[in-house]
Amino acid sequence: MKCKGSITRKSLLYKTGVEYGDYTVNHVQGCSHGCLYPCYAMMMAKRFGTVKTYEEWINPKILDNAIELLEKELPKLKDKIKSVQLCFTTDPFMYQYEDIKELSIKILKLINSYNIPCTALTKGVLPKELVNLSKNNSYGITLISLNEAFREAMEPGSAPYKERIASLKYLHDNGLKTWVSIEPFPTPNFVDQNLEDILNAVAFTDKIIFGRLHYNKKVSEYKNYKQYYNDMVNKVIEFSNKNNIEYHIKNKTITCISS
Ligand code: SF4
Numbered sequence: 001m002k003c004k005g006s007i008t009r010k011s012l013l014y015k016t017g018v019e020y021g022d023y024t025v026n027h028v029q030g031c032s033h034g035c036l037y038p039c040y041a042m043m044m045a046k047r048f049g050t051v052k053t054y055e056e057w058i059n060p061k062i063l064d065n066a067i068e069l070l071e072k073e074l075p076k077l078k079d080k081i082k083s084v085q086l087c088f089t090t091d092p093f094m095y096q097y098e099d100i101k102e103l104s105i106k107i108l109k110l111i112n113s114y115n116i117p118c119t120a121l122t123k124g125v126l127p128k129e130l131v132n133l134s135k136n137n138s139y140g141i142t143l144i145s146l147n148e149a150f151r152e153a154m155e156p157g158s159a160p161y162k163e164r165i166a167s168l169k170y171l172h173d174n175g176l177k178t179w180v181s182i183e184p185f186p187t188p189n190f191v192d193q194n195l196e197d198i199l200n201a202v203a204f205t206d207k208i209i210f211g212r213l214h215y216n217k218k219v220s221e222y223k224n225y226k227q228y229y230n231d232m233v234n235k236v237i238e239f240s241n242k243n244n245i246e247y248h249i250k251n252k253t254i255t256c257i258s259s
Contacts, residue, residue, distance in 0.1 A: 002099045003028070005061040012069040013077060013084070019251055022082045025107055027066040028090040028100055033123050033158040034058040037184050037216055041089040058157060060090065062099055070110055078114045086120040093124035095159040101127055108133055121181055123158035126167040131174040138177035138206070141168045144184065146198055150191040165201055172204050183211030183250060185232060187222035195232055199239045210236040211250030226255040 007029050016024040030051060031041065045051045063069075086092040092104035105127065108118050117136035120126070126139050141164045145151060151161060158164075172178045180202045185195070190213075202208070212229045213219050222228065233254050240247035 001096045003060050003062040003097065005059065006064045007061045008065045009063055009069065011073065012063070012066060013073045016088055018088055021085050021088065023084045024088045025084055026087045026089040027063040027103060027107060028060045028094070030057045030060040031090045032058050032060055032094050032097065033091055033155055035155045037154060037213055040215065044089070060094060060097065060100065062103060066103060067106060067110065070107065074111065074114050078116065081116050084111050084116060084118045086118060091122050091124055092120050093122040093126060095124040095157060105129055108137065112137065123155055123164065125159045125163050126171055128170060130171055131176065135175065138179055139168065139171050140179040140181055141165065142181045142183065143198060143202060144182055144186060145191055145193055146201060147191050147193055168202070169204060178205045179207035179209065180205050181209045183209060184213035185210065186213050187219050187225050187228060189218060189222045195235050199236070203243055205245065207246040208236060208240055209248045209250065210253065212253045226257055229253055230255060230257065
């Protein structure tokens with residue numbers, strides 16, 4: 001599958017304000033995964049008028065001049081950049097979009113040619129070709145459930161969970177650093193599930209990032225949701241320590257509860 005439209009921009013590489021990020025590249029506008037938590041990137045795109053509707057958001061437009069921009073920006077910024085993440089406002093391996101995958105790999109190669117490591121996060125499938133790129137890169141998947149009915153309802157255009165996990169495992173088995181983003185983790189009134197099952201499915205990974213779901217009223221409808229998230233954080237920490245996995249708990253996931 002290919003994007004039906006394209007855009008051009010004046011700049012591409014920028015420093016992100018996100019807590020675990022340095023620089024980022026977002027070379028696609030919109031995202032076919034169409035997450036309904038809702039998607040913060042879509043909310044921002046609507047606010048700034050880049051897209052008007054959900055339908056427009058889920059029909060991604062690829063950035064035609066991405067390589068041209070990076071060839072200009074990388075020589076100027078290379079000494080300031082510690083790492084580049086693909087992506088914060090779209091998905092670099094959008095499920096079944098060949099043109100996005102090809103451009104993302106070209107971008108990773110170009111950034112790596114400046115000795116800058118990259119990291120990529122997806123709800124699609126991590127391509128096998130990534131084993132041929134720099135071993136200093138790291139690759140992640142988002143995994144907030146193993147329930148396919150929930151995925152189809154909340155992340156309708158994303159890759160099935162099994163495919164996502166298998167692609168991550170393949171990269172891990174081939175010596176690459178891998179990580180999992182368990183964010184935005186839903187409360188049990190969205191889906192009845194055990195966090196332990198998700199953790200066990202990715203026990204091979206090097207790092208786990210855990211964060212709660214924001215911007216959704218249904219979370220606060222769940223009784224004691226603050227305590228629930230505190231309990232889930234404890235589970236992540238305990239599991240990570242036991243399995244020698246690095247972890248990061250996102251800001252505002254833990255709440256200090258006083259009686
Ligand atoms: S994968 Fe990310 S960018 Fe794409 S719709 Fe889902 S939350 Fe938004």
